Amino acid sequence: MGWLSGAKQVVIDAWSWLNYKPIYANDRGIPYRRAFPEAKATWVPAADERRLAAYKLLAAYDHNQAAELAEVRDGPEARERREFGDPSMFVDTILAHVLGREQHITVPGAENTGTTGSQGESAAAMAERVQTLLRDWADTELLPMRIQQSERKAVLLGDGVYRLAWDPTKRRVTVRSVDPGFYFPVLEEDDGGEFPSRVHFAWELAEDTRRGLKARIRRITYELAPIGAPTSPSTDTDGRPVRVPVTVEGPEGEPIPVIGQGDTVDPDTGTITRLYPWSDTPSPVTCYLTDATWNLDDLKGDYDVDSLPMAKASYAVRSDGEVLDRLDLLIDFLPVIHVPNTVPDAEEHWGQSSLAKVLQVFDELASSDTDSSRASATTGLPMLAVSGVTDSRSQMAVEPGAVWKLGDTGKLTAVDTSPALRELREHVHDLADRAATVARLPAVALGTLDPTKAPSGYALEVSLGPLDSLIGSMRLARDHKYALLLKMVQRLHLAGQHPDWVGITVQPAKLVFGPYKPTDRNGILTMVTLGVEKGVLSKETAIRMLIEAGFPIEDAEDELRRIDARSFDDARALADALGNVEEVAAFLGRKAPDEPETPPVRLPPTEDDDPEDDEEAPGQEPRGSRGNTA
Structure with missing residues (x-):
């Protein structure tokens, strides 16, 4: 050039x-x-x-x-x-607003358990069952804590990673938050950088002289590849655990690989396909898991994380005895979820840290804080200029009770540095406001707003506009990732053949984040009460508004059933409209009482009646019935 x-x-x-x-x-x-x-x-x-x-x-x-x-x-x-600690405070604040006050797993259709029609009842019952199973699993697996761990990494570093696995001992799916520094996806040019077919988790293990272990590198690999013959745990000639193909003896004594149970072989192409319980179409691929370790001293060559020599690897053994050497997981997806902090650019895989745009401001803040600290020292212990000292033996130190003898022309001058300190502190406040503006965090979101200077509710809502756009964009980058995570949880339970998940159809579950803005609970409660009373809001919408306002409602469907069970005025109106006791009882969540057969009306005899006349002639009108309006 x-x-x-x-x-x-x-x-x-x-x-x-x-x-x-x-x-x-x-x-x-x-x-x-x-x-x-x-x-x-x-x-x-x-x-x-x-x-x-x-x-x-x-x-x-x-x-x-x-x-x-x-x-x-x-x-x-x-x-x-x-x-x-300003960067850490910004990260924690943004994290709290992104996650909201709480998170809920919802399955669309689970609230329609009262839908009429067998097909509607079946779909709603399945959605409600899956929602219950997912929520129970989330409580057992401490999912809110896992989300907190991963999301803080995402906000701080720009990326968060989850790794899912079926635990044969616990008999459930486990989810772990992984540091993105251990995450090495193999990104191809034609996959758009979003769904790689091979992912590595790799990190170095320090030398442990006490246990006699050298410095090592551990790598866990998930890879989508064509389905092969089944393998079983074994050992090689050096006694290391490996997997070997399962074979049977052929007609001439030669080993012949077998085909896995449920797999099908195309006789023309030799392709093996498998029908997974969540799919209607056979798939030719499966996910293989490898967990291997290398001694760093053995890596004498130009190797990277994707090309480490497998001949020098030692493989881990799972709790159930399975050797993790290309172990077939019996799934057709990678159980890995990468959560970017922001919506990635086109053809980009990585997110961006929430500190990216304000990091230079934090450097300026640190410099100003340092200067302010130095200036405060000279303000608290002022600098003095002394002339005309008559006693040369006096100690020139600023301390309580110090006395200096000055001559006729002696002078004592103090240098006042407080104006410089005041300017530095104002500069620090300006920088903090600048950082909040760039990060789109208004004072009310940071908690630095003076309550005595709080604006009106409308002005407060307008000031939260930048925060709304920030949180909306960040949640958009996460919505489909958590929907994918919950779909994988369902599929892994089906693959693990958990008895509670037998007969389950995978449902499109979502993770709903809670509200993040300060709300006027009394105003919202009055609004929804009036809306339901006047008939312009349904009870379902009203309950959803209360949940978003932070009211302690754990389950909207259960809350609606409890409300209806005490709505006797509504039940009375329903009875007048339908005249059906069964419908009214179902509305109240109770069993309709059995109605006894109405006995015939028998009138008491009068004084003029003759007992012998009790048997009337056929077709003759009974006595005493005329004019009786009973």
């Missing part, structure tokens, strides 16, 4: 917002090796170096260790920078 050979290379990617920091990127955009040795490991792909370095730098800001990391390049002076 001639005259362009000395031009500076400008790197623009998902982490280029960190290029302003010399420790993160040099002229070629490469992170400083001494500060980020993990990103420079020989097995880490070059495309992931900047991502791993960005994760470590963001974690340092979150733990008030950015100055400690900067010391690696800038020397001991960098450690003097004050860090007061």
Whole structure:
């Protein structure tokens, strides 16, 4: 290129917002090796170096260790920078607003258990059953805590990762939050970067001299591949656990691979297909799990995480004795969920940290806090200028009771630094407001609004506009990810043949986040009460509004049934409209009483009646019946 050979290379990617920091990127955009040795490991792909370095730098800001990391390049002076937890506070605030006050698993149609018609009843009953099973599983598996762990990683680092697995001992699906720094998807050009067919989780294990273990690298791999012959646990010649194909003896004594139970072989192509319980179409692929470990000393070559030599690996053994060497999981999907913090750009896989746009402001805040700390020292212990001291033996120190003898022309002058300190503090407030504005976090969302200066309800709602757009965009990036997670949970329970899930049809479940804005509960309660009373709001809509306002309603359907069970005025109106006791009893959630047969009316005899006349002639009108209106 001639005259362009000395031009500076400008790197623009998902982490280029960190290029302003010399420790993160040099002229070629490469992170400083001494500060980020993990990103420079020989097995880490070059495309992931900047991502791993960005994760470590963001974690340092979150733990008030950015100055400690900067010391690696800038020397001991960098450690003097004050860090007061502003990045961590922003992360926790955004996390609380994204998740809301609570999270609920819902299955559309579960609220329609009273739908008339056998088909409607069957669909509603299935939806309600799946919803109950998912909620029970979430309570047992501590799903809210797992979500909190992963979502904090997503808000701070830009990415969160879940790993699902069927636990044969616990007899349920387990979900774990994984640090995205261990996550290495193999992204192909034609998959759009969203659903890779092979994913690695890899990390280094430090040397343990006490146990005689060398430095190692562990890699867990999920891979979608064509269905092969079944395998069984065994050992190789060195005694290491491996898997070998299951074979039978052929006509001439040669081993012949068998076909798995339920699998079908196409005689023309030899392709093996399998019909999964959640699909109506046979699938030719399955997911294989490999959990292997390598000694770092054995990796003498140009290897990365995707090309480690399997001949030098040792495989893990699961609790049920299965060797994790391409173990067929009997599913046709990867049980891995990647949750980006923001909606990724087109053809992009990674999300962006919520600190990305405000990180430079936090650097300015740290510098201003450091200057303010230094200025406060000179304000609390002022600087003095003394002249004309007559006693040369006096100690020139500012302390209580100090006395200095000055001559006729002696002078004592104090340097007042409080104006500079006042300006620095105002500058800190300006920077904090700037960070909140850029991050789209108004003062009411940060909790820094003075209650005595609170605006009207309408003005408060308008001020929350930027927060609404921020949370709406972040929840949009998560909605389909959690729907996919709940779908995988159902499929894994079916694959594990859990007895409670027998006969289940996979349902489109959703994870609904709770409200995040401050609400006027009394005003909303009055509004929904008046709306239901006047007939402009249904009870279902009213209950949904109360849940969004933060009222302690755990289940909308149960709450509606409890309300209807006490609505005797509505039941009376229903009886007048339908005249059907069964319908009214079903509305109240009770059993209709058995109606006794009405006895015939027998009138008492009069004084003029003759007992012998009790038997009337056929067709003769009984006596005493005329004119009797009873």
